[in-house]
Amino acid sequence: MNHPAPPVFAAPVHASPQEALVAAAALPLVIYGYPLIETLRTCRLQTSVDAPTRYGRAPMNTLSASARQWTHEDRDIVTPANDLLYFCGWLNLADGPVTLRVPPLPDADRYYVIELLDAHTNNFTNLGPRNVPLAGADVELLGPGQQPSGAHAQVVRAPTSLVWLIGRVLVQGPDDLPRAYAFEQGFEIVRSAGPARPASVAHWQETGDAAIDFFQNLYRAMGDFPPATAEQGLFTLLRKAGLRLGEEIDFASLRAPVVAGLRSAYQQGLAIIEAHTRSQGHKAWGYSMRLGTYGDDWLLRACTAMKGLGALRADEAVYAMADFDADGERLDGRNTYELRFAPGMLPPADAFWSVSLYGEDRFFTANAIGRYAVGDRTPGLRMEADGTLVIPVSHARPAQDDNWLPAPAGPFYLILRLYHPGKAFMDGQYTIPAVRRAG
Numbered sequence: 178m179n180h181p182a183p184p185v186f187a188a189p190v191h192a193s194p195q196e197a198l199v200a201a202a203a204l205p206l207v208i209y210g211y212p213l214i215e216t217l218r219t220c221r222l223q224t225s226v227d228a229p230t231r232y233g234r235a236p237m238n239t240l241s242a243s244a245r246q247w248t249h250e251d252r253d254i255v256t257p258a259n260d261l262l263y264f265c266g267w268l269n270l271a272d273g274p275v276t277l278r279v280p281p282l283p284d285a286d287r288y289y290v291i292e293l294l295d296a297h298t299n300n301f302t303n304l305g306p307r308n309v310p311l312a313g314a315d316v317e318l319l320g321p322g323q324q325p326s327g328a329h330a331q332v333v334r335a336p337t338s339l340v341w342l343i344g345r346v347l348v349q350g351p352d353d354l355p356r357a358y359a360f361e362q363g364f365e366i367v368r369s370a371g372p373a374r375p376a377s378v379a380h381w382q383e384t385g386d387a388a389i390d391f392f393q394n395l396y397r398a399m400g401d402f403p404p405a406t407a408e409q410g411l412f413t414l415l416r417k418a419g420l421r422l423g424e425e426i427d428f429a430s431l432r433a434p435v436v437a438g439l440r441s442a443y444q445q446g447l448a449i450i451e452a453h454t455r456s457q458g459h460k461a462w463g464y465s466m467r468l469g470t471y472g473d474d475w476l477l478r479a480c481t482a483m484k485g486l487g488a489l490r491a492d493e494a495v496y497a498m499a500d501f502d503a504d505g506e507r508l509d510g511r512n513t514y515e516l517r518f519a520p521g522m523l524p525p526a527d528a529f530w531s532v533s534l535y536g537e538d539r540f541f542t543a544n545a546i547g548r549y550a551v552g553d554r555t556p557g558l559r560m561e562a563d564g565t566l567v568i569p570v571s572h573a574r575p576a577q578d579d580n581w582l583p584a585p586a587g588p589f590y591l592i593l594r595l596y597h598p599g600k601a602f603m604d605g606q607y608t609i610p611a612v613r614r615a616g
Contacts (some may be wrong), residue, residue, distance in 0.1 A: 189441050192434065195418070199438025200445070202414035203392070207446025209411055209475045210395040212298040212482035216341065217398055219486070220267045221381045222253055224374055233265045238275060238369035240266040242361045246348060248541055248549060255539040256485045258594060259549040260531050262354075262361050264344040270320030271338040271401075272370035276329065280363025281313040282306060287360060288347035288528045288596060292489055293318070296337040296402045298482050300469030300490045304333075315367065337402050339375055343487050347529060347596075350554055375401045388443035389428050389436070396426050407473075450476070454484040454498075459505035461611035462593070464497040484539055485592070495602065497593040503611035508591070510572035510584030513615040516591075520564035525599030525607050529553055532568060532593050536585045544583035545574065551582050552594075570612065 191197035223234045223241075233253055235241035242264040247257045257263070268275045279291070291304040304316060309331070317329040320338045344364055348357045373379075377398040382390050399422055404411065412422050418435045420426055428436065453476060456463040469490035471478040481488050485496055502508060516532065524530040531552025536542040541549045551558070551568050559579040560566055569575045572586045582591075593609060601607040 189445060191441065192437065195432070196434040196438040196441070199415065199418050199435050200441040202418075203439050203442035204446050204449075205411055205475075206395065206415075207391070207443055208450060208479050209408070210391070210398075211446070211450060211479040213296055213398055213402065214391060214394055215482045215486055216294075216296050216298055216339070217375075217378055217381065217394065219254060220339065220341070220374070221378050223265060224267050224378070233263060235266060236372045237267050237269050237374050238366055238372055240264050240342070240344075240364060240366055242344075242358070242364070244358055245354070248547070249543045252540050254486055255483070256533075256535055256592060257541070258345070258531070259533060259541065260529065260552060260554070260594075261345040261347055262357050264346070264361055264364055266342040266344075266366065267374075268318060268340040268342060268366075269338060269370070269373060269375055270318060270323070270335055270340060271375065272373065274320065274323055274326065274368070275318045275340075275366060275370070276368035277304075277316045277318060277342070278363075278365045278367045279304065279309050279313045279316060280360065282311045283360060284356070285311075287357075288345075289360070290345050290489070290493055290596075291364070292343040292345070292487065292493075293333065293335065294341040294343070294469075294487060295335060296339045296398075297471075298478060298486065298488075299336065299471060300488070300493075301336055302333050303490065303493050305493075313363075339378075339401070341487070348554075350556060377401045388440040391443055392420070392439055393426060393428060396420065396422070396424075399423070450479045450483050454480045455500040459501045461501060461503055462497045462499050462609045464495055466491040466495070468496065469493075484590075491598070493596070495595045495598045497595075497609055499591040499593070499612055501612075503613045507588055508570075508584075508612065509588050510586050513569065513571040513573065513575070514612050515615045516568040516570060516582075516612050517610055518566040518568075519610070522607075522610070523553070523566060524593060524595050524609070525601040526553075526595040526597060527599055528596035530593065530595045531555075532582065532591055534570065534582050534584055534589055534591055537588050542583075542585040542589070546578070546581070546583060548581070548583060551580060555580070569615065571615075 224237050226234045229235035229241040231244040233241050243262050246259050293302045315329045316331045319334045325332045346357050346361045382393045468488045531550045533550040557579050568580045570582045572584050
């Protein structure tokens, strides 16, 4: 599922009333189910190893810690940050609780956060210096209906039995990497039920038929993660077409109009999600303060999964996205741009901030200087005499490249991240400057 959706909205033409009905009934399921399918796809990818790697993969209920910041070579998760060391783990709580050990924090100013996401990508808890003792702690993670052992002071209850743990440790600069890595190595799973994967991950279907695979995997996932009572109506209309919750679907036996309707719904659903990842008003920057806590806003949840999978809640981090310049035109590396922060108007963040650049495939792009982001820790960052910060953004290398953010020779987008966003931003008193064409 990790690919750009069709960019053009063509009115669907259906050959029969049944095909039209199936397409209409299945379309909301694409928007509802896309984050869950992306979660399971990523889980399968990252747990399909026998031992932990240093690039985010490990067996179930085991952590994998990266030894370097992620670059264009790392393509498991869309839209990563380059400021951090990541450590990841997929936890299956179905067979019992899991205990996470958080090590003592050696540096008082060392930013870290352990993000916990449920199967639907809701960021239900974050662990860090705000709520974990500086001396460290053992945290017991409980699945639905499970009771704490009483052995640990900190207990976290998960909404689903599958939990995605994403740890982030800030790297202050090139010389800080060994210290950041040493701290990252202290996190570990000290008690778990074993390495078994959920059935919907173990029996993942990937035949190359994206639409049919999507619905097969979604219905299988409903066995592990049943829809809430208020969500079950989404599946009702498809019963007459032979798709019933709790039953294995034999797609070979479905009538041709049913299969055609599912394909239509899948294509239209992805196109809708992809289009809504960009500002509908072509605004220079867009962001939501509701990331990570979506409620019933399935479209926001799906858009975030497509272009920012694993996003943190806004009280931990804000992600502002720019697809357009100040004139409402799509950003393209064949042009030259400037992002100009006036004196005293750098992004207000109590932990750190950075501006990262991504290609159309939603990953970092290779470039001549190996730079993927510019922020408050960029070595050699040059300020103007009056305190202005100018970040040139282009494919062609500028004469003055101290602050240069390299772009591909085509469309791209930017994400401004503010970790522990400051009061001025949270109160709406700060405006992010638009990206402007230079010259």
